[in-house]
Amino acid sequence: MGRARFAFGVLAFGYAFLYLPIAMVIVYSFNESRLVTVWSGFSFKWWQALFANEAMLQAAWLSLRIAFASATTAAVIGLAAGYALVRARRFPGRTLFGSLVVAPMVMPEVVMGISMLLLFVGSERLMGGPDRGFLTIAVAHITFSIAFVAIVVQARLTDFDRSLEEAAMDLGATPWVTFRTITLPLLLPAVGSGWLLAFTLSLDDLILTQFVAGAQSQTLPMRVYSSVRLGVDPQINVLATIVVSVAACALMLSGWLTRKKV
Amino acid sequence: MxxxxxxxxxxxxVFFALPFALVFAIxxxxxxxxxxxxxxxxFSFKNFALLFSDDLYLAAWLSSIRIAATSTLIALLLGYPMAYAIAxxxxxxxxxxxxxxxxxxxxSFLIRIYAWMGLLASNGTIDQFLRWTGIADNPGTILGTEWAVHLGIVYAYLPFMVLPLYATLEKLDTGLLEAASDLGARPWQAFLTVTLPLSFPGIVAGCLLVFIPSVGEFVIPDLLGGTDTLMIGKVLWDEFFTNADWPLASAVAVCLLVLLVVPIAIFQRQQARSLERQ
Known part of the structure; x- marks a missing residue:
């Protein structure tokens, strides 16, 4: 009995710690006052203000496009990387390959940011391009997202039942046909949740983006950061409410995708 | 294939390894x-020499490591019971x-940190609560101190601590605990001699996943810390964006990388081993 109560207390404290700050942000998005610490009445004023905020909407649109492009590319490359890690037992440089795939996950973002910017500046000098903006941001996001897709695919492939693939091969399917008709469909849920993870990470990234963005493009996190630096702003609370709701839906979708066919 | x-x-x-070579060169x-x-x-090492001779940079290194280490410890103390209760x-x-x-x-990471700004500010939610309950009449502001930075790191990285701990605790054979208690061990003895050693891989993985990103953290010290909160990620950022000293910022990046090579290698090794075991 004492144990159950202890477990309950621990979880209650832990979840309160995780969720109370988020709950406060959501509550104050409906506050009337400009101060996000004093409740002065219910209002949709800041919701209207955010949806009339042209610069914020443009930044959100740019971020969504970058997230879509980079998650999709990262899903393809990450699928290949995860597949190679599990199925290609031996090839020259396999250890290096393994570290290269996982390293972006644990690399401090400031280090990755400065290094990628130097690469883009270098290529600008040598080849005259690409211009910093959509493309460079997407490339940076793809580079760190590959790891996350690869890990999910790798985990799925390690406890993979190979008898279906073997059956297909025995019946005369070529390796490519086997991959397309058996392996890929079974891996799709994992690729899908990897895609969602990559999409979320891209949408949220500030540091790497700030380094490689150039002067013209401003993503949503860059906008949020420059506004938040000056202090609390109720419009950011509204944005937070939207982000939290979308994330909750995405997570449920991802949980459903991975559970369905395991 | x-x-x-x-x-x-x-x-x-091209996009990950080559850029590092450029950082070294710059x-x-x-x-x-x-x-x-x-x-x-x-070809001069004077940027590195500056980093190791200037007190400000040395202090930034030390306080980054200290803040990351204590935050990791707090996250472990909070995350372990949570992971245990879930398992x-x-x-x-x-x-x-x-x-x-x-x-x-x-x-959003940024928004979660932002959430604490409103809570911790003077006259913020926590401040008002303390006044209202009479716990403290005039609590000092927490925002802008190292306390707030610790809190932010623990808050942001707690999931990274709980997940690997849960993974090892969930797989733990409860038969071993029964055996321990049959042999006369008290619950806390069984915990110390069976559960804790067996969950060690999870502890190492969780701590590294919190420690590694915390050392180079920029957003948390920038938004929650004060002007006197020195962290190396912020130094790199300021050298690059404010002072536009690219070579010095690159030297900071190189040092940060060298500092983290050992923990990253341990982490990768452990990941590889746990995948093999499956």
């Missing part, structure tokens, strides 16, 4: 504000409990 290996290999080689150069970009290539919960409840730990990670 060649393309399957080649494409990711080439991509990561770190050996000199800052020259008259050029665009403001770098004069060269011992009824199996049909575990997915939901885990999802609740992961959910904040899926929302």
């Amino acid at each position: 060649r393309a399957v290996i080649g494409v990711p290999f080439l991509w990561l080689g 770190a050996l150069g000199t800052n020259n504000p008259d050029l665009v970009p403001p770098v004069e290539l060269g 011992r919960a009824a199996p049909n409840r575990r997915p939901l409990l885990l999802m609740l730990v992961v959910l904040p990670f899926w929302t």
Whole structure:
């Protein structure tokens, strides 16, 4: 009995710690006052203000496009990387390959940011391009997202039942046909949740983006950061409410995708 | 198969490995504000010499490591009981409990840190609460101190601590605990001699996953810390964006990388080993 109560207390404290700050942000998005610490009445004023905020909407649109492009590319490359890690037992440089795939996950973002910017500046000098903006941001996001897709695919492939693939091969399917008709469909849920993870990470990234963005493009996190630096702003609370709701839906979708066919 | 290996290999080689070589090269150069970009290539170690002789940089290194280490410890003390309680919960409840730990990670990092700004500010929610309950009449502001930075790191990285701990605790054979108690061990003795040593891989993985990103953290010290909060990620950022000293910022990046090579290698080794075991 004492144990159950202890477990309950621990979880209650832990979840309160995780969720109370988020709950406060959501509550104050409906506050009337400009101060996000004093409740002065219910209002949709800041919701209207955010949806009339042209610069914020443009930044959100740019971020969504970058997230879509980079998650999709990262899903393809990450699928290949995860597949190679599990199925290609031996090839020259396999250890290096393994570290290269996982390293972006644990690399401090400031280090990755400065290094990628130097690469883009270098290529600008040598080849005259690409211009910093959509493309460079997407490339940076793809580079760190590959790891996350690869890990999910790798985990799925390690406890993979190979008898279906073997059956297909025995019946005369070529390796490519086997991959397309058996392996890929079974891996799709994992690729899908990897895609969602990559999409979320891209949408949220500030540091790497700030380094490689150039002067013209401003993503949503860059906008949020420059506004938040000056202090609390109720419009950011509204944005937070939207982000939290979308994330909750995405997570449920991802949980459903991975559970369905395991 | 060649393309399957080649494409990711080439991509990561060009966009991940090659840039690091550039960082090393630029770190050996000199800052020259008259050029665009403001770098004069060269071969001198004076940027590194500056990093190791200037008190400000040394203090930033030390306080980054200290803040990251204490935050990791706090996250462990908070995360371990949580992971333990989830692993011992009824199996049909575990997915939901885990999802609740992961959910904040899926929302914006920046916004989660922002949430604490309103809570910790003077006259913020916590301040008002303390006044209202009479616990403290005039509590000092927490925002802008190292306390707030610790809090932010623990808050942001707690899921990274709980998940690997849960993974090892969930697999733990409860028969071993029964055996221990049959042999006369008290619950806390069984915990110390059976559960704790067996969950060690999870502890190492969780601590590294919190420690590694915390050392180079920028957003948290920038938004929650004060002007006197020194962290190396912030130093790098300021050298680059404010002072436009690219070579010095690159040298900071190189040092940060060297500092983290050992923990990253331990982490990768452990990941590889646990994958093999499956």
